[in-house]
Amino acid sequence: MSEMVTFRTDGAIAEAVIDNPPVNATSAGVRQGLADAIERFAGDPALKVMIVRCEGRTFVAGADIKEFGKPMVGPNLTKVIEMLDALEKPTVAAVHGTTLGGGFELALACHYRIADPATRFGFPEVKLGLLPGAGGTQRTPRLAGLATTIDLVTTGKQINARKALDSGLVDRIAEGDLAEAARAYAKELAESNAPARSAGTLPMPEDDPALFEESRKTIARKMRGQPAPLLALEAIRLGYDMPFAQALEREYAMCLEAISSPESKALRHVFAAERQVAKVPGLAADIEPRKVDKAGVIGLGAMGRGITMAIAGAGIPVTAVALDEEHLAKAMGAIEKMWGSSVKKGRMSQEQMDRQMALITRSTNPADLADVDLVIEAVTEDIDIKKVVFAELGKVTRPGAILASNTSFLNIDTLADASGRAEDVCGMHFFNPAHVMRLLENVRTARTAPDVVATIMNFGKRIKKLPVLSGVCDGFIVNRMLSKRSREGFFLVEEGASPEAIDKVVLSFGFPMGPFALGDLAGLDVQAAARKSRAATASARELRADFVEQMVAAGNLGQKTGSGWYVYDENRKASHNPETDKMIAAHAEKHGLKLREIGEEEILQRLIYAMVNEGAKILGEGVAPRPHEIDVAMINGLGFPATTGGPMFWADQIGLDKVLATIEKFRAEQGDEYWTPAPLLVERAKEAKGFYA
Numbered sequence: 001m002s003e004m005v006t007f008r009t010d011g012a013i014a015e016a017v018i019d020n021p022p023v024n025a026t027s028a029g030v031r032q033g034l035a036d037a038i039e040r041f042a043g044d045p046a047l048k049v050m051i052v053r054c055e056g057r058t059f060v061a062g063a064d065i066k067e068f069g070k071p072m073v074g075p076n077l078t079k080v081i082e083m084l085d086a087l088e089k090p091t092v093a094a095v096h097g098t099t100l101g102g103g104f105e106l107a108l109a110c111h112y113r114i115a116d117p118a119t120r121f122g123f124p125e126v127k128l129g130l131l132p133g134a135g136g137t138q139r140t141p142r143l144a145g146l147a148t149t150i151d152l153v154t155t156g157k158q159i160n161a162r163k164a165l166d167s168g169l170v171d172r173i174a175e176g177d178l179a180e181a182a183r184a185y186a187k188e189l190a191e192s193n194a195p196a197r198s199a200g201t202l203p204m205p206e207d208d209p210a211l212f213e214e215s216r217k218t219i220a221r222k223m224r225g226q227p228a229p230l231l232a233l234e235a236i237r238l239g240y241d242m243p244f245a246q247a248l249e250r251e252y253a254m255c256l257e258a259i260s261s262p263e264s265k266a267l268r269h270v271f272a273a274e275r276q277v278a279k280v281p282g283l284a285a286d287i288e289p290r291k292v293d294k295a296g297v298i299g300l301g302a303m304g305r306g307i308t309m310a311i312a313g314a315g316i317p318v319t320a321v322a323l324d325e326e327h328l329a330k331a332m333g334a335i336e337k338m339w340g341s342s343v344k345k346g347r348m349s350q351e352q353m354d355r356q357m358a359l360i361t362r363s364t365n366p367a368d369l370a371d372v373d374l375v376i377e378a379v380t381e382d383i384d385i386k387k388v389v390f391a392e393l394g395k396v397t398r399p400g401a402i403l404a405s406n407t408s409f410l411n412i413d414t415l416a417d418a419s420g421r422a423e424d425v426c427g428m429h430f431f432n433p434a435h436v437m438r439l440l441e442n443v444r445t446a447r448t449a450p451d452v453v454a455t456i457m458n459f460g461k462r463i464k465k466l467p468v469l470s471g472v473c474d475g476f477i478v479n480r481m482l483s484k485r486s487r488e489g490f491f492l493v494e495e496g497a498s499p500e501a502i503d504k505v506v507l508s509f510g511f512p513m514g515p516f517a518l519g520d521l522a523g524l525d526v527q528a529a530a531r532k533s534r535a536a537t538a539s540a541r542e543l544r545a546d547f548v549e550q551m552v553a554a555g556n557l558g559q560k561t562g563s564g565w566y567v568y569d570e571n572r573k574a575s576h577n578p579e580t581d582k583m584i585a586a587h588a589e590k591h592g593l594k595l596r597e598i599g600e601e602e603i604l605q606r607l608i609y610a611m612v613n614e615g616a617k618i619l620g621e622g623v624a625p626r627p628h629e630i631d632v633a634m635i636n637g638l639g640f641p642a643t644t645g646g647p648m649f650w651a652d653q654i655g656l657d658k659v660l661a662t663i664e665k666f667r668a669e670q671g672d673e674y675w676t677p678a679p680l681l682v683e684r685a686k687e688a689k690g691f692y693a
């Protein structure tokens with residue numbers, strides 16, 4: 001018997017207990033151990049019912065992702081599941097934690113299911129560019145009907161134990177200890193001579209072509225550029241076209257095909273990278289984070305409010321300090337309105353909202369931050385104002401309290417100097433809206449204490465963010481790379497590409513939005529202010545491409561005024577803006593620019609390679625410790641399509657020699673100033689390596 005599965009018996013009841021930390025994935029040892037257990041159970045006439053359950057924090061959370069793409073060792077999961085399903089004596093899955101993917105499929109192949117009340121069920125395969133490959137698309141509809149199956153299989157959404165019970169996916173919810181309850185259930189089944197009960201013998205629910213059609217449309221709209229959800233939907237249909245056993249074979253073949261797709265490879269890379277960034281290189285594993293029992297936020301504009309909501313939303317008390325009573329009332333009113341709307345939509349209970357509101361201590365006096373363990377500063381993005389705030393924070397907070405700035409591009413070292421407590425100072429850069437966006441760029445200066453780094457990484461996770469560590473530089477990872485795309489976008493417009501053509505290319509690549517539509521959404525005034533703050537270091541060509549300033553001067557600030565690069569109707573639906581054409585033509589005439597046709601490939605390469613090259617600089621300078629940080633930050637902060645794996649992974653797939661050759665071509669056409677290749681890119685391309693290798 002494999003060490004990962006223990007086989008025990010007690011009278012007529014057998015138990016196969018899986019123990020494969022951390023998440024009981026069906027690694028080779030688990031599959032072999034289960035196969036052995038099934039044979040022993042089948043071969044012993046004294047045994048009447050077998051329980052399959054797991055030690056540790058969860059039932060099987062899926063197939064072992066780390067084994068994908070490697071040669072199969074021992075029986076594959078579908079084979080083990082087939083053996084379970086075919087048993088002539090009943091089996092009971094006793095599930096808890098996150099019963100996901102292959103784990104959910106394993107449970108569905110057992111004949112009866114009992115769940116701990118806190119269990120979550122789901123098929124996250126689509127998030128890895130896959131579809132369930134061990135019967136999920138065939139057993140689920142037979143047990144739970146089409147609508148639930150389509151929702152589970154195509155979105156990766158999870159359901160709770162109650163919903164699983166109501167939909168027929170589990171038979172019972174355990175009261176008290178799960179293992180005890182499972183044993184009692186198994187005894188009941190044994191005593192009543194309950195039959196083996198394969199979901200495969202049930203009929204498919206009545207076909208509903210309209211529902212399939214509707215789902216195809218929803219997938220095309222909401223999961224643009226992702227092949228897996230559509231494949232998963234088509235796999236459900238197999239149940240109507242062929243017998244159960246054949247449908248299982250076909251489903252598995254589709255899953256294997258998906259595993260070898262570039263999208264799945266990229267999404268699996270993202271899964272691993274998102275976990276890798278939590279482990280900061282060079283930080284001793286035993287370093288103790290400082291305790292954070294109470295936090296503070298100073299500055300309650302849109303960002304400060306979002307940060308306050310994220311902290312209180314995670315159950316952590318937070319003192320929220322505004323400039324004066326008027327700002328405080330406005331901020332608290334806005335927070336109440338946002339949470340109130342979640343309550344109205346049924347996404348949050350009134351009790352939860354009340355609890356969260358009660359965690360916020362309101363103040364207009366920075367001295368009230370004397371008892372907090374961590375302060376996040378989110379005042380106006382002005383270095384002089386922030387310096388004053390940091391000097392005050394250095395005095396009013398207790399020694400050892402962490403002082404973090406939410407600045408997007410100001411120098412945190414300057415703030416560290418102002419505080420007089422440089423080792424306690426760091427950046428915590430949230431993305432707008434801060435209570436929603438997952439990415440958190442944590443910034444360490446050369447003087448930030450290691451335990452401060454450990455604390456902000458840990459705190460980020462506690463407030464349900466995805467913290468990524470960056471060093472100090474202008475714009476950190478995301479905004480620094482984005483600024484290169486924006487610059488190239490303006491240059492492309494000056495050269496003759498229309499904002500709509502550029503947006504279309506970016507959208508087809510897989511971004512949720514093109515750069516010009518994004519500018520209109522964020523507000524052209526905001527973009528103009530950012531350009532102004534960087535004017536001192538901008539080139540003459542960058543300053544000349546002053547489209548944003550022209551629109552702002554004409555009172556067109558984007559969506560909020562109904563006009564920007566696009567015009568907007570009352571429902572904020574965008575359409576072509578003839579004024580934009582006029583502005584571009586007049587601009588060309590004024591500066592004697594010749595407009596030319598620019599192909600989609602050039603548009604894409606200019607925009608994305610500009611970011612890749614900057615990413616290589618960020619990596620080469622050590623601002624990002626690894627390429628993982630860059631990919632994770634760009635996917636979660638800017639919407640860089642996850643199916644590409646992020647800019648650095650994507651460039652590796654193309655081949656850095658090819659990327660470099662194109663950058664050299666742009667350099668010859670556009671000049672050294674914008675296209676000098678990053679030294680790291682040149683070095684890796686020469687060595688025929690990638691950023692990751």
Ligand code: 3H9
Nearest residue numbers: 022025061062063064065066098101102124132133134275
């Ligand atoms: C599948 O099942 C295909 C089948 O349909 C068909 C087959 C034929 N494998 O996330 P965490 C590791 S596809 C290997 O930080 P949490 C993870 O890398 C699979 N390792 O914890 C990390 O290790 P490390 C469908 C896995 O508590 C550690 O566990 N299943 C796997 O925040 C802790 O992870 C999924 O897609 C795995 N399947 O969340 C489930 N899962 O520390 C994916 C996790 O060395 N997993 N690890 O970096 C999850 O969603 C979350 O990990 C989970 C726990 C909710 C389970």
